[in-house]
Amino acid sequence: MNNNDKKVFHNQNTLFKYGNAALNIKLWNSEKYLITKYAKLDDNILDLGVGSGRTSFGMYELGYQNISAIDISSSMIEQAKWINQKLNYKILFEIQDATKLSFNKNAFDFALFSFNGWAGIPSENARIKALKEIFRTLKPGGIYIFSTHLRNDERYLKNYQKYLVSCDEFKYEMYGDYIFKNQEDHYDFMHLYSLNELLNLIKINTKFQVIKVLDRDRNFIESQMVLEFADNTTFFVLKKPFNTEI
Template identity: 30%
Template sequence: MSLASVILAFGLFAISSPLVRDGMQGEEIEVSRSDVLGYYKGQSVLEHYEEATRRVGAWASEQLVLRQSFPDRQASLLELGCGTGRICLSLWMLGYENLTGTDFAKDMIKRALQAQKERASGVRFAVEDATRLSYSEESFHGVIFGFNGLMQIPGRGNRVRAMSEAFRVLKKGGRFVFTTHDRAFPKWKKFWSVEKKKWRSGQQDKSLIDFGDRFEETPRGKLFIHVPAVTEIREDLKKAGFLVERDLLRSRVAEESELVKKFSDECRFWVARKPLD
């Protein structure tokens, strides 16, 4: 699953406001599409996700949450930000038969198709923009946006647009499952306290849009992600029309292997439902 699915088909994101808020904004700034999507074009990044698909697969916590959320193995499930197929190919191995994996990064989908052939799975893969899905209304019983992919969409309004698209393509009563980081995580409290002061004084990185945005330097390049507050996600889900069923930390769901912990950090699972009426 690549967070890359999320990097929208927009050229530039510009927002102007002198105010500081949750999703706080500074003066007029721009985050270019290439700044975000460029990370996922790197050979080492593609190989990293490909290795995770082959060696890591779905985390123990992902398997538990997804099995509980989608008990019917015949349910039609759409994965956004599938990357090289780590989650949806694992679900196929668990007996789910009606799976569609999508990603905005064409190179990720190419790798996913290769993995599909190796496993002889029936997962359908396609290139899609999470904010402008080509699927008809009420096409799926469930939508998945794993590995914090939703939070790599620059701009809060665009993230809400992706949530709204998930809502639109879900059947009534269908669930939307995704993960995020959380600014309240103890290990990051000091960092965000310092960042908040920077935003209030106008000293933040001007290439960022919202408070909670950050660029992380990794061995494979510069990675963009938005780290939200719990209240922010609840507000945005409500705006998109969802009812929040639950949110829980990965560490509270299952004890992950060292391999999984090496691949990914702590995160928060969200399970939201489209109302029946």
């Protein structure tokens, strides 16, 4: 069983990268468009996998102030709290696992899991648990937005075995699991779905309605700083139906 709290998110180089993004990049143009389209300023917002707070600080500066920001990495949350204090912002940062959230049901109007964070949870069962927990904590009519890389099978089959033997932190459990070395030369994990696989997973395991799927680079122009920070990704916009209890 893979551990949800990855070593890479306690690494000093990674912390520096995410801290810099929290201070200097904040929201991408694509994220800003989607957030302002689907979230009202007075909404209760759940920001998941926040790292050092990049998206949380960006939303706060747009006028969103009811933000609960969580990440499983204590090192990331410690850095986010430090930045929060220095900026004199009032964002609630907490260490939490997305697969077992402490919040009550129907607590949030809007949820965001940015930068491929949901697909980076290193277990299919855990990813499904996280989806169900986000669904539980959203109000009926609430919106959940996440981003992920979609799988290119030719590229995946060529590369997926490269680090299977040398990495002892993550285990290959199913087709689509991808163990790789990131820009800081540390092992990381992401599950790569095809579009149909992901749509079926959402349909089979949750009552979410998929209302939009958007390729970032086909629909938005991002700054050079954003392009260097993160390569292309696909956004999914989900809605919790009004006629549901949990």
